[in-house]
Amino acid sequence: MATNPNQNYEIPAEMRDFAEKSVEQARKAIDGFLNAAQKTVDTFEGSANTVQASAKDATRKSFAYAEQNLAAAFDLAQRMVRAKDVQEAMQIQAEFVRNQFEAMQTQMKEFGSLAQSAMKQPGSKK
Numbered sequence: 001m002a003t004n005p006n007q008n009y010e011i012p013a014e015m016r017d018f019a020e021k022s023v024e025q026a027r028k029a030i031d032g033f034l035n036a037a038q039k040t041v042d043t044f045e046g047s048a049n050t051v052q053a054s055a056k057d058a059t060r061k062s063f064a065y066a067e068q069n070l071a072a073a074f075d076l077a078q079r080m081v082r083a084k085d086v087q088e089a090m091q092i093q094a095e096f097v098r099n100q101f102e103a104m105q106t107q108m109k110e111f112g113s114l115a116q117s118a119m120k121q122p123g124s125k126k
Helices: 013-082 086-120
Strands: none
Touching: 013 086
């Protein structure tokens, strides 16, 4: 059976409809993806300042806590050197451990509060 090269081949209407719908669905999917990507970029840009401010606060608190803890450690050392006997040294050590544990709990609570407030600020993801 010979084919005529000049003979036009008709694409069935169903195939054209299917192809058009497929292209339209792909276009909508890509548009949706691009919109979601843009929203994500906007969110990151908006939260960058919040994150930076929160990081500064956390850094300041970290230094303040480090200073407090170092001061307590030096105070312990001075008190231990001045202890009259082993029993007094043990009492000083127990008091230090108790006070440092309380300080650590307070510091962790404050860090937790700082993290929660950073998450609630505008521009941060909730």
